[in-house]
Amino acid sequence: MSSLQAIQQQLLHAVLAADSIPPPVISGNAIASAGDRLAIYQHGYRVRLRDALKIEFGGLQCMAGKAFENLLDKYVAAHPSEHYNIRWYGAGLAAFLDYAHPWRNKPQLAEMARLDWAISTAFDAADESSKDIAELSAVPPEAWAGLRLSLQKNLQIVTCLFNAAAYRRAADRGDTRPHLRRFDTPRQILVWRDATTVHYRTLENDEWQVLVAALRGETFAALCELLAAHRGEAAAMPRMVALLQHWLAAGMVQGWTL
Amino acid sequence: MAMTSNERPHSLPYLGYGLGLRVEHYEALLADPGRVEWLEIVSENYMVQGGLPLIWLDRFRERFPLVMHGVSLSIGSTDPLDEDYLSRLQALAQRVEPAWVSDHLCWTGVQGVNLHDLMPLPYTEEALEHVVSRVKRVQDTLKRRILLENVSSYVTFADSQLTEWEFLGAVAERADCLILLDINNVHVSAMNHGFSSMDYLRGIPAERVQQFHLAGYEQGEQLIIDTHDAPVSNAVWDLYVEAVRHFGRVSTMIERDDNFPPLAELRAELEHARALAEPLLQAAA
Incomplete structure (x- = not known):
């Protein structure tokens, strides 16, 4: 079992890297793969920061x-x-x-x-x-x-x-x-x-x-x-x-x- | 019906039907609030030194009961609690004197990096202990119980040992905090992960549910995306009815974060919530 800190660090780096390969700590299922799920966070991170800059x-x-x-x-x-x-x-x-x-x-x-x-x-x-x-x-x-x-x-x-x-x-x-x-x-x-x-x-x-x-x-x-x-x-x-x-x-x- | 507000040992005031306060509706809300009974502010929008944001805040504070809703507490992060954030939150709470203060059961960053997203936690005993200890710290600092909101999520963790509702309920019980139940988020996560939203409602401690959020989402190709930029969906209205049946009288609000319609549309949604809930509540009284 991974520690909470290790899980958070892996997910953080996966979001920042925009890597298509999800870290092993996250799971997919029949509804969507782990990669597709991760992609939502990767996309959302970039959109939010860009939107914040556009305002200023x-x-x-x-x-x-x-x-x-x-x-x-x-x-x-x-x-x-x-x-x-x-x-x-x-x-x-x-x-x-x-x-x-x-x-x-x-x-x-x-x-x-x-x-x-x-x-x-x-x-x-x-x-x-x-x-x-x-x-x-x-x-x-x-x-x-x-x-x-x-x-x-x-x-x-x-x-x-x-x-x-x-x-x-x-x-x-x-x-x-x-x-x-x-x-x-x-x-x-x-x-x-x-x-x-x-x-x-x-x-x-x-x-x-x-x-x-x-x-x-x-x-x-x-x-x-x-x-x-x-x-x-x-x-x-x-x-x-x-x-x-x-x-x-x-x-x-x-x-x-x- | 499982619970009424009178049976809630931890209950804060019942505020009725409210809206999330957004800049786009400032003028319209002051001009014609209709039956909007209370407002929820995003705490971070007013954690500033001065200027217009605080002037508007004071105007609304004179007219409406306010509650504070944060997005940056990062209660589940393994980084230390941000003392600067906490002290600013405390200062804002002293200025606003809100009916309550809430944030999300999530983490927003780690290693000093902020993702500005409501990242889900693995539902493990380690995470549970970690969150509970931090909620207690925050509540000691703010000298009040806080509400934690369930987030919409898109990933699950291989190491999770509990369901989301078991985890949320255990945090609330062990930390002695309250719950802001986002009905839309329950639906979004249920659809994305394949669990029963009714199991969720039945699984959390009813006496700790203090507030409901209602919001809209976007249907993606595989997953539902919690955008808060659309009207409340029929599925979420249906779940709201079930939530009212189960939890009884709970302060309810519409939360719109983007693609803002005229205020009248949000007021109409709020009236719809009232029309769905009140007959059930009166029949049960």
């Missing part, structure tokens, strides 16, 4: 087109699921596309997967309250220089050399597939959730640098200095005010410390 990677499906199915098959074959919740199965897809042949020769696919996944994880990230402009206005003038913003923890920045956001948008809206574009310089896509809605947009270069500095915990004075280096002294403060208003209105600011 709409942009990638749009970008990869007909190659999407093959891409999913290869990922499923290379990556057994390790998390109890199938919702997390796609966590390794972008990294897989970074290194696996032939996808590594198309870096736009990994980039697209990274953006899709950022949107997916923002969707059910932890709830955080957000501040509005009236609350920030109550900060005394003498405290502004040392103010450090706390931004929403669900906020992510994805670097894109290609127009991945356009593919995601097309997928979300059911629009026709856009043409692939490679940018001259990388762009930064901001992903965040405002209350229950996930947003993504391209950051201007100065906003990206200020946002990254704010995420590092730099003071308001340091953020203004950064902007001054980009836009000159005179334009720095109006730009900082405009960015702050924008971030507050978008629900990106969770709080601050003085």
